Amino acid sequence: MSAVVEAPANAKAAYDARWQRIMDCVALRQPDRMPATLFGTFWLAKYAGVSYKQLMYDLDGTAEIAERAVLELDPDTVSPLVLQTAMGPTLDATGYKQVQWPGQGVGDNQPYQYLDREYMPPEEYDDFLFDPTGYYLRVYLPRVMGAFEGFSEFPNIAGGFYFRLFANVRGFLNPALQESWARVQKAGQVSQELAEHNNRFVARMAGLGYPMGNIATSGAPFDVLGDYFRGARGILTDMRRRGDKLLEACDKMRRLLVKQVVPAAKAAGNPIVFIPLHWAPDAFMSQDQFKTYWWPSFRQMMLDLIAEDLIPMPMWESDCTKRLEIIQDIPKGKAIYWFERADIVRAREVLGDTVALRGNVSPSTLTTGTPEDVDAAVKYIVDNVWNNGGRIILDAAFGLPDETPVENVRAMFRAARKYAG
Amino acid sequence: MSEMTEQEARLVGHLAEMEEDEGIDLAKKMLLEEGADPMRVLELCRAAMDIVGKKFEDGEYFLPELVLAGEMLDTIGAIAKPLIKNAPGEEPRKLGKVLIGTVHGDLHDIGKNIVSFMLDINGFEVKDIGIDVPAATFVSEIEAFKPDVVGLSGFLTLAFDSMKETIATIDKAGLRSDLKIMIGGGQIDETVRAYTGADAFGVNAVEAVSLCKGWMGVNA
DSSP, rough: OOOGGGOTTTTTHHHHHHHHHHHHHHHTOOOOSBEEEEEEEEHHHHHHHOHHHHHHHHHHHHHHHHHHHHHHHHHEEOOOOOHHEEEHHHHHHHHHHHHHEEEBBBBBOOOOOOOOOOOOOOGGGGHHHHHHHIIIIIHHHHHBBBBGGGGGGOOOHHHHHHHHHHHHGGGGGOEEEEEEEHHHHHHHHHHHHHHHHHHHHHHHHHHHHHOBSOOBBBOHHHHIIIIIHHHHHHHHHHHHHHHHHHHHHHHHHHHHHHHHHHHHHHHHTTTTTEEEEEOOTTTTTHHIIIIIIHHHHHHHHHHHHTTTTTEEEEOOOOOOGGGGHHHOSSTSSOOOOSSSSHHHHHHHHHHTTEEEEEEEOOHHHHHHHHHHHHHHHHHHHHHHTTTTTTOOOEEEEBBOOTTTOOHHHHHHHHHHHHHHH | OOOOOOOHHHHHHHHHHHHHHHHHHHIIIIIIISOHHHHHHHHHHHHHHHHHHHHHHTOOHHHHHHHHHHHHHHHHHHGGGGOOOOOOOOOOOOSOEEEEEEBBTTTHHHHHHHHHHHHHTTTTTEEOOSSSSOOOHHHHHHHHHHOSSSEEOOSSTHHHHHHHHHHHHHHTTTOOGGGGEEEEEOOOOHHHHHTTTTSEESSHHHHHHHHHHHHOOOOO
């Protein structure tokens, strides 16, 4: 269907106007209307009546469905809808072990789900800190991706010198490593295909007048260590058992994350860096623990991104209302804070002169309510945030819940235009 | 519990204050060197957990402390339990039985585990039947365990329909009149409670405990 929709003649002007609305919000100016954004994953399956599995594996089909949804809903920005769902072939090729996905552990109509495990035992903190690249190559990648299993035999090259360097080269003959290398090359091709599909989708959307709300993605240092290395039990008890080590690792991880995401965002040509946050909520740790262990490395990461002319867009999962005063401490007009369950009215009061806001139509209203309920929820945000001078980008609490009835999504976008220009 | 010696009070203090090394070392010394009654040491652990639970309810402790407390309890329990020579005496009477699990389709368990732990240290007999639990399994577990309360946990929005279906299945099996059903998880609110037909919802473990206590006629 992509082929039959012609790019409108005014697409460039429409693109610029939409993008300007987001940039106005970031710069703390109120735009001509409240921007509304389309961020979804498996909701596209609901929209098109296909299975989640199909969405993960049929890259062209997913792009076509995404385009149809965008053209119907006419949002101001779009998330990288293909990249966020059509990962099935890449997950298969890499033998990724940290999630289960349709056909690999969960049913054909269930979303991919992360598996909370200890992927790095505490005694390996020092290995990670001493030589993160060596640790990734020989330990972490073989542990979390089947394609890398043979990389546990990767020769120990650091410390090689002069003729010793030649001796180390022999290590690359290792059969397990060679076998892995072949798998990794294949996985690289599959991953490249996904990237190309994403690039085509982004270009296609731009041609139709729709900018991306973000392309590059990162994580907070504490969260990355917690979710993908230490696991929930590990990271929680590390605060009590080895706080200094945890802080050292957060600082190291911060520098690695910045080194990854800055070139990625620049190559993508979109300055907004989406950073979903997991361990910040009020209920998870005390204010003191938050201020000591969670916030400093993330704050510094945001400053690092801002220094590179990028726009951090953290999504504060769950309820972070008690953290608002703490997280206010960043330069004004440089970031978008997306809130899931935090009180958005209070967020405007505390942060309205510091950051743009994004969110946060309730997932329960969207999934179980009527279009009238959704209309009322949007009106609440308009009345209490937008009409009070709030620079807010309308979205659901964490993007559209997968189960949201299509009528309710239509109601959300309709209400944005009805109440806020 | 009966009055504590200075050493016993020290053990309770170490555990309640998250002084893990000191607490475990002292428990080991008491059990392995001094021949302390293992049942008594476990009773002291319970007393420490009561304090931990109270501090959690008061907003002084959070998840790190609950998880660490649970691990300290497991460590001491593993040393103490093999030392119990006679059949244990009568267990203290429990406030009630709670069956808990994450509904089908959802693999998340952090919140559920915290709720189980808090219910346990507050005197409930808890049976945790894990994650991704089909509705029919809840029914058979209810028939076997005969809980006073069933807790349905779920983090993803797909859990709304799974909870609704599970509750309908429990209803249909004619088991609903003898128990209360509470739901909880990241996205749960009153809208979801009404949608699923649950008796109540809680946004955290403290609320789960007070719901259960309320239903059992115990002062929350």
